[in-house]
Amino acid sequence: MKPHEILSMLPLWADATPEALLDSPAWAMPCRLGEESTVLRMADVKPSETLNLAVLLDGESHVLSFADSPRFTDIHALWPSRADVPEPILLALVEKECGPLLQLVENAVRRQLKIEGIAPDGPDARTVFAQVDDVVFGLTRSSTVEVAFGQLRFIDCEHQAVRDTVLPCETELAAFTLPAADLASLDVGDALLLPEVGTVPPRLVIDGRFVVDENGVLPFKDDGRLRVVEAEVRTLTLGELFDRAQNPAAEKSAAPTQLRLVASGRTAAHGRLEQLASHPAFIVESLS
Numbered sequence: 001m002k003p004h005e006i007l008s009m010l011p012l013w014a015d016a017t018p019e020a021l022l023d024s025p026a027w028a029m030p031c032r033l034g035e036e037s038t039v040l041r042m043a044d045v046k047p048s049e050t051l052n053l054a055v056l057l058d059g060e061s062h063v064l065s066f067a068d069s070p071r072f073t074d075i076h077a078l079w080p081s082r083a084d085v086p087e088p089i090l091l092a093l094v095e096k097e098c099g100p101l102l103q104l105v106e107n108a109v110r111r112q113l114k115i116e117g118i119a120p121d122g123p124d125a126r127t128v129f130a131q132v133d134d135v136v137f138g139l140t141r142s143s144t145v146e147v148a149f150g151q152l153r154f155i156d157c158e159h160q161a162v163r164d165t166v167l168p169c170e171t172e173l174a175a176f177t178l179p180a181a182d183l184a185s186l187d188v189g190d191a192l193l194l195p196e197v198g199t200v201p202p203r204l205v206i207d208g209r210f211v212v213d214e215n216g217v218l219p220f221k222d223d224g225r226l227r228v229v230e231a232e233v234r235t236l237t238l239g240e241l242f243d244r245a246q247n248p249a250a251e252k253s254a255a256p257t258q259l260r261l262v263a264s265g266r267t268a269a270h271g272r273l274e275q276l277a278s279h280p281a282f283i284v285e286s287l288s
Contacts, residue, residue: 003157018150026159034100043129052119057111066137163239197280201250216248231258
């Protein structure tokens with residue numbers, strides 16, 4: 001599975017609102033600034049001074065603000081005195097030098113952008129400030145902007161905010177079928193032979209959603225078999241899960257002392273691993 005396929009199966013990310021995705025530190029939107037392919041990210045610092053444009057995005061009013069940048073040569077030169085520059089001249093310079101930025105915004109929001117003039121008011125507290133290379137700009141936050149920007153595909157799976165997410169992890173040693181009557185009559189002291197232990201590598205079941213084995217990472221499906229797992233549930237980070245998806249490897253054989261018998265996602269019994277006539281076996285110690 002690819003990282004974004006994994007993310008799409010996790011409620012934390014799959015059920016996130018566009019607003020939450022946009023506010024994530026892992027948000028990173030591929031874009032083009034002129035001829036350059038780059039990535040749009042949230043600005044580290046909101047600029048204290050901006051040039052503010054009143055714009056329409058398919059008729060919806062917004063304020064587009066941008067900070068001083070050497071990329072805009074003429075605007076940069078007159079930046080300290082921009083308040084004294086007549087609006088028609090200032091807008092002409094914007095049209096001349098900021099075309100790539102305006103096109104980037106238009107492409108990102110997927111709406112036609114039209115400049116109406118210099119905005120009487122600057123950015124408000126909810127303005128979305130983003131940065132692409134040396135250009136920092138802000139755009140009025142609205143449902144239009146959030147839906148366009150706040151998409152799961154724009155989450156950077158390599159960002160630590162994503163990779164450090166912790167998921168519960170079961171180590172599965174064996175899986176087998178057992179008649180319902182035998183399961184119902186299971187009692188303390190009973191033994192279930194586990195021929196897989198020591199011969200078949202364990203596999204990991206992550207968050208009840210993924211299986212990790214020598215084939216990589218696949219969706220987990222409960223096929224109705226009983227599963228013998230290590231009693232202790234450990235954790236695995238999303239980063240480790242992504243890495244295992246990219247570089248499959250068999251789990252090392254384990255010999256835990258305490259085990260659980262799981263049926264349909266519920267622990268049916270606790271027990272221990274023992275050798276019974278030279279065969280590994282699950283010895284039932286208690287029933288759930």
